Amino acid sequence: MASKQRKILALGLGLSLYVITGLNDTFWTSFFPTEMAKLGLSKTTIGNIASAYDLAGLVCSLLMMFIQAPQMQLFLFCTGSVIVGVGCMTFGQLIYMPQGYIFIAMCFLTRCVMGCGSTFLWCCGAPNLISLFPKHTGRVCSLFESAASAGAILGAPLGSFLFALGGYTLPFWVIGMIQVILPFFCYIGHPKTKPCYNEISTSSKKDISKAGVVSFISHPGVLCIALGATITVSSFGxxxxxxxxxxxxxxxxxxxxAGIFFLSFTIARLAVAPIFGCFIDKGYGGFIFSFFGCFLSALCFIILAITPQIPFLNNMVALEFILGVIGMSSTAAFLPIIALFQKVYRSGKDRATSDVNLISYSAIMSNLCFTSGIILGQSGLGGILYDYFGFFNSCFVEAALCGFVAVFSGVYLSIKGLMCEK
Known part of the structure; x- marks a missing residue:
C-alpha cells in the first residue's frame, strides 16, 4: 500500500502533465488562426486543421473502450504526453514546407497523431489518479480541470510572448520540449502498487467486453449527460x-x-473548478451540470448574439465579462460528468460493471464528449458557421443548442432524483 505522501506526490506530478496539456491546448490560439489566414487558408480549413486533433481523439477514445488495460494506464498516460510533445514540435516546423495541399495534409496528419497521444493522456490519466483517492472523485476531477485551466491561462499569453520573441516556430519548440520531459518524472514518482487495479476479480475482468461497453454507452442516462456535455464544451473549440x-x-x-484577452475565460475556469468539485462530492453534480453548465451557457451566448443591437455591450469590457461567465459555465457542464456517468448508470438495471471498469468507461466517455465538443465548436460553429454567417449568428446557434440540452438534461436528472442528492 502506497503511503499518503507518495500518493500526493504522484497526484501532483500527474497534474503537472495536465498543466502542460492545457498550455498546449491554447498557446497557439492567439496567433495560429491569423497566421494561417495570411497563407490563404479559409476559416473553415483552419478550423478543420485544429479539429483534426480532436477527431483523431474521438476515434481513439472509441477504441480505448475496448482495449483498455488498467495495468497499462500509467505507461499510456506518460506515453501520451510524449506523443503530444513530439507532435507539437513537428507541427511548428511544417511552416517551412511549400504551401498547398501537401502542407494542409501534413498539418492534418500531425494533429491526428497528437490527438491520439492526448487520448492516452486523458483516458488513462483520470482513472489512474482517481484510484489514488477514490472517495474524492469530484475534488480530484476539479484538480484536473484546475490544472488544465492553469495551463490554458498561461497558454495564450505565453504563446503571444514567444511568438513576438522568436516567431512562429519558437512557441512549438518550447511547449513541446516541456511536454516530452515532464512524463519521465511522473512515471518515476508514481506508486508502484495500485491496489484498485491489481485486485480485479475474475468477474470484473469479463466486464471489459463488447457487451459491457455497448451497455454503458447506450444507457439513456449516459447518452443524456454526454449530449449536454458535448454541446456546452463546444464553446472551448x-x-x-x-x-x-x-x-x-x-x-x-x-x-x-490577442493572447491576453483569453485570460477571463481560463481564469474563470480555474477559479470555479475547486468550488464545483466540493459540491459534486456533496451530491449536487446534477444541479451544477444542468443549471450552471447548460442553462448559463445558453444565456451568455444569447447575450453575445444580440450584442450588435445593444450598444453598451459592444465593447471589450462587456465581451471579457461574458467570456469569463462562459468559462465558468462550460466548466460546470464538464466537471461533474465522470461522477454523473457512474450515478446514472448505477441508477438503472445495468449494475454488473465493476467500479474499476466503470471509472475507466466514465473517463473515456468524458474524453469522447470533450473531443466531440471541440470538433463541433472548431469545425462547425467556429469554422463553417462563422465563415458563412458571422460571429453573432454562430453564437445564436450555440445558445439554441445549449438551451435545448439544459431543458432535456434537467428534466431527466430531476426524474431520476440526481439533480440534488442528499
Missing part, C-alpha cells in the same frame, strides 16, 4: 478558432496582443 479573428476584425487587436 469555438473560442479557440473564432475569438482571435473576431477581436482583430472588431477591435483591431493583432496576434501579438
Amino acid at each position: 469555438f473560442f479557440n478558432v473564432a475569438f482571435a479573428p473576431y477581436i482583430q476584425q472588431q477591435f483591431s487587436i493583432g496576434s501579438k496582443r
